[in-house]
Amino acid sequence: MRLSRYFMPTLREAPADAQIVSHRLMLRAGLIRQEAAGIYAWLPLGLKVLKKIEQVVREEMNRAGAVEILMPTLQLADLWRESGRYDDYGEEMLRIKDRHERDLLYGPTAEEVVTDIFRSYVKSYKDLPMNLYNIQWKFRDERRPRFGVMRGREFLMKDAYSFDIDEAAARRSYNRMFLAYLNVYARLGLKAIPVKADPGPIGGDMSHEFMILAETGESEVFAHRDLVEMGAPGPDIDWFGDLEAEVSRRTSLYAASDEMHDAARFEAMPEGKRMTARGIEVGHIFYFGEKYSAPMGAKVTGPDGKDVNVQMGSYGVGVSRLAGAIIEASHDDAGIIWPASVAPFGAAVLNLRVGDAGCDEVCEQAYRALTDAGIDPLYDDRDDRPGAKFAATDLVGIPWQLIVGPKGVADGVVELKRRATGERQSLPLDAALKAIVNG
Amino acid sequence: MRLSRYFMPTLREAPADAQIVSHRLMLRAGLIRQEAAGIYAWLPLGLKVLKKIEQVVREEMNRAGAVEILMPTLQLADLWRESGRYDDYGEEMLRIKDRHERDLLYGPTAEEVVTDIFRSYVKSYKDLPMNLYNIQWKFRDERRPRFGVMRGREFLMKDAYSFDIDEAAARRSYNRMFLAYLNVYARLGLKAIPVKADPGPIGGDMSHEFMILAETGESEVFAHRDLVEMGAPGPDIDWFGDLEAEVSRRTSLYAASDEMHDAARFEAMPEGKRMTARGIEVGHIFYFGEKYSAPMGAKVTGPDGKDVNVQMGSYGVGVSRLAGAIIEASHDDAGIIWPASVAPFGAAVLNLRVGDAGCDEVCEQAYRALTDAGIDPLYDDRDDRPGAKFAATDLVGIPWQLIVGPKGVADGVVELKRRATGERQSLPLDAALKAIVNG
Numbered sequence: 001m002r003l004s005r006y007f008m009p010t011l012r013e014a015p016a017d018a019q020i021v022s023h024r025l026m027l028r029a030g031l032i033r034q035e036a037a038g039i040y041a042w043l044p045l046g047l048k049v050l051k052k053i054e055q056v057v058r059e060e061m062n063r064a065g066a067v068e069i070l071m072p073t074l075q076l077a078d079l080w081r082e083s084g085r086y087d088d089y090g091e092e093m094l095r096i097k098d099r100h101e102r103d104l105l106y107g108p109t110a111e112e113v114v115t116d117i118f119r120s121y122v123k124s125y126k127d128l129p130m131n132l133y134n135i136q137w138k139f140r141d142e143r144r145p146r147f148g149v150m151r152g153r154e155f156l157m158k159d160a161y162s163f164d165i166d167e168a169a170a171r172r173s174y175n176r177m178f179l180a181y182l183n184v185y186a187r188l189g190l191k192a193i194p195v196k197a198d199p200g201p202i203g204g205d206m207s208h209e210f211m212i213l214a215e216t217g218e219s220e221v222f223a224h225r226d227l228v229e230m231g232a233p234g235p236d237i238d239w240f241g242d243l244e245a246e247v248s249r250r251t252s253l254y255a256a257s258d259e260m261h262d263a264a265r266f267e268a269m270p271e272g273k274r275m276t277a278r279g280i281e282v283g284h285i286f287y288f289g290e291k292y293s294a295p296m297g298a299k300v301t302g303p304d305g306k307d308v309n310v311q312m313g314s315y316g317v318g319v320s321r322l323a324g325a326i327i328e329a330s331h332d333d334a335g336i337i338w339p340a341s342v343a344p345f346g347a348a349v350l351n352l353r354v355g356d357a358g359c360d361e362v363c364e365q366a367y368r369a370l371t372d373a374g375i376d377p378l379y380d381d382r383d384d385r386p387g388a389k390f391a392a393t394d395l396v397g398i399p400w401q402l403i404v405g406p407k408g409v410a411d412g413v414v415e416l417k418r419r420a421t422g423e424r425q426s427l428p429l430d431a432a433l434k435a436i437v438n439g
Numbered sequence: 440m441r442l443s444r445y446f447m448p449t450l451r452e453a454p455a456d457a458q459i460v461s462h463r464l465m466l467r468a469g470l471i472r473q474e475a476a477g478i479y480a481w482l483p484l485g486l487k488v489l490k491k492i493e494q495v496v497r498e499e500m501n502r503a504g505a506v507e508i509l510m511p512t513l514q515l516a517d518l519w520r521e522s523g524r525y526d527d528y529g530e531e532m533l534r535i536k537d538r539h540e541r542d543l544l545y546g547p548t549a550e551e552v553v554t555d556i557f558r559s560y561v562k563s564y565k566d567l568p569m570n571l572y573n574i575q576w577k578f579r580d581e582r583r584p585r586f587g588v589m590r591g592r593e594f595l596m597k598d599a600y601s602f603d604i605d606e607a608a609a610r611r612s613y614n615r616m617f618l619a620y621l622n623v624y625a626r627l628g629l630k631a632i633p634v635k636a637d638p639g640p641i642g643g644d645m646s647h648e649f650m651i652l653a654e655t656g657e658s659e660v661f662a663h664r665d666l667v668e669m670g671a672p673g674p675d676i677d678w679f680g681d682l683e684a685e686v687s688r689r690t691s692l693y694a695a696s697d698e699m700h701d702a703a704r705f706e707a708m709p710e711g712k713r714m715t716a717r718g719i720e721v722g723h724i725f726y727f728g729e730k731y732s733a734p735m736g737a738k739v740t741g742p743d744g745k746d747v748n749v750q751m752g753s754y755g756v757g758v759s760r761l762a763g764a765i766i767e768a769s770h771d772d773a774g775i776i777w778p779a780s781v782a783p784f785g786a787a788v789l790n791l792r793v794g795d796a797g798c799d800e801v802c803e804q805a806y807r808a809l810t811d812a813g814i815d816p817l818y819d820d821r822d823d824r825p826g827a828k829f830a831a832t833d834l835v836g837i838p839w840q841l842i843v844g845p846k847g848v849a850d851g852v853v854e855l856k857r858r859a860t861g862e863r864q865s866l867p868l869d870a871a872l873k874a875i876v877n878g
Binding site for chain 1: 444445446448469472474475476478479480481482483486489504506507508509510511512513514515530531533535537538541543545552555556559560561569571576578580582592593
């Protein structure tokens with residue numbers, strides 16, 4: 001993309017009411033624009049990042065056997081009356097009347113809709129296990145939306161829902177999601193820790209939140225150090241085999257956020273294994289059995305010919321929230337440092353003297369070569385001061401900067417800068433291109 | 440995808456209230472499910488098609504220099520008060536109050552939001568031309584939603600907005616969109632005709648609707664036959680050069696839908712050139728000058744240092760509507776016939792005797808080979824009657840069917856059926872795979 005034909009409105013200053021670093025940087029780098037309290041437009045750079053996060057989530061859901069659907073943003077209130085949640089949900093639910101005075105709502109979540117879809121089509125245990133997910137805009141009318149996309153009102157969520165014949169099968173579905181989530185965070189360049197979460201009235205051990213480590217995190221996290229170092233399972237586990245051991249390796253090690261912290265258990269661990277850090281919650285998975293299937297009559301016929309309520313779980317991750325969380329985890333004083341997997345562009349080409357035949361030619365050559373190699377470069381071809389170009393490129397956090405100035409061109413070299421480390425080197429164009437392509 | 444792990448709920452009968460063929464087929468093929476009047480969930484197969492249509496639209500917008508953003512579904516009423524449309528819009532606008540009694544609305548379109556974004560960042564003619572588009576869910580509270588996704592209330596629209604310094608530049612932006620739209624429809628396998636549309640109070644010739652030809656179309660279309668046969672300009676025109684000749688070749692030929700029809704002009708054409716057909720409106724582009732920029736103060740500084748209101752145009756295409764329109768244009772008694780560009784899967788592998796070692800092995804081999812070739816096959820590995828498999832596969836309209844039965848396996852052949860023509864042939868697996876991969 002040529003910057004002269006793009007729309008990347010970077011700002012020198014963030015609005016004073018942006019309190020946290022991700023919010024400030026997203027505004028300054030021109031990723032988002034506030035349209036109303038907690039409601040944002042995604043500008044070109046922000047949208048590219050959002051779509052990449054969404055795609056990573058999608059691929060890992062698909063790999064783990066979940067099937068994508070898309071539920072509408074508006075839902076019928078009557079469905080929520082069936083589950084009993086319409087009256088319980090409170091003021092966070094945005095309630096709407098259409099022109100015929102019919103009660104609608106903007107979905108804050110979709111258990112009722114997906115349960116209704118399930119019960120309309122699925123009648124037999126033979127169609128299970130089933131896991132349906134969607135990536136759709138949700139709305140929760142927070143009293144005090146803040147922190148940008150970290151706590152917005154209109155937000156993009158991936159919500160998956162599993163349907164199983166019994167609790168043992170539900171655990172297998174849960175395990176797939178547990179491990180898929182770890183793979184998502186790893187691909188996004190995040191260190192994520194699954195911590196026990198409150199299972200609510202259903203009880204049991206199938207409820208986890210995922211906390212990513214970031215110095216600016218909102219919660220305190222306490223964990224066994226081995227858990228942090230264990231890493232994600234990767235794509236090649238046997239997703240439809242027995243994953244219990246793979247999950248237990250992780251859930252058997254202590255990990256909790258402040259709300260669920262058990263200081264005695266934590267301190268019983270060897271001191272060298274105790275880790276405390278700040279964390280941001282970026283996902284929640286839990287099993288809730290028949291909570292919706294019972295009142296809504298979502299039953300299947302079992303192998304014995306008898307109808308049983310399906311056992312359900314739900315698995316949520318805030319896709320738009322992740323854009324902010326990644327920045328919280330990865331930035332410096334100059335701006336954002338995107339992991340390559342979600343960077344809006346793979347490399348920036350900076351022309352320090354637009355109109356100089358040598359600079360223009362080297363830049364065009366670099367731009368073409370990177371485009372052909374699938375790197376999706378951003379070419380800063382604007383007639384602007386080098387200092388402004390450096391600042392903007394650092395701010396928006398593109399992993400590589402290929403800097404082309406008249407002196408280098410005369411010497412047959414360009415400068416290559418790696419955004420994450422600040423490391424710079426002068427080298428011939430071919431070598432610079434090779435370094436970028438090889439990552 | 441293995442059908443045993445997928446969710447493709449095909450129905451024998453469509454609900455009685457589905458009046459048009461695309462609505463009936465979308466329900467029967469398990470593409471969509473009605474959640475409320477004019478509000479649909481997209482089931483896995485439907486969502487895959489929707490995403491493919493969206494991606495074709497996106498690629499052609501990008502090629503023509505438009506830049507993607509994403510505006511929220513909910514908008515502030517105050518912005519619509521600035522343009523004067525809040526009171527004018529009528530009952531089709533879904534008006535909402537949040538918990539703080541602030542007036543919001545579910546965007547039926549986004550001229551106000553995009554104009555507000557533009558005026559916040561863009562100050563100089565040097566940043567023009569600019570064309571910002573988004574693909575986002577919209578809501579119009581139709582009094583009588585019907586025809587499935589062809590006239591839904593919650594619908595997916597691509598809406599682009601161009602900003603230019605003067606009318607001559609606005610015409611260049613208009614021309615880019617005019618030609619990009621033709622490319623979109625061509626890639627979707629549709630015959631599209633641009634017809635003059637009512638320019639409204641602004642007057643002039645920059646307002647066109649695009650009608651695709653389908654026997655079941657809602658409108659009558661009258662056109663010069665050469666226009667239909669001219670086809671799309673293709674990707675390789677000089678998008679930032681002078682496109683006037685390319686556009687005039689088309690706009691100079693007579694084309695109108697019933698509303699704007701001029702029988703005298705039509706009949707003045709040679710009889711052999713007169714074509715009448717049924718059509719479906721699938722896009723509308725128009726220039727509206729300062730309609731929003733003037734009341735909302737969206738100005739840029741011109742080359743002479745004076746501020747001028749920007750000249751705007753808007754360019755809409757109903758992405759979800761297109762899913763229905765494609766079916767209207769391409770189906771037979773057995774079901775849908777998807778063009779390859781938007782087919783939910785590239786090929787279906789039908790195992791006529793699941794559990795038979797020979798059939799299973801040939802199917803697995805075909806499934807792997809097609810997957811590796813990027814064909815994205817659907818493997819019907821369910822234990823079901825051949826007749827049911829044939830009917831479901833015809834219904835959902837996958838372009839190729841690779842049919843594996845025990846007799847063929849014994850003879851070393853499979854059967855290959857092309858959905859569009861019904862043509863079948865027996866041939867060795869390798870040859871069948873080659874035929875599919877080569878399209």
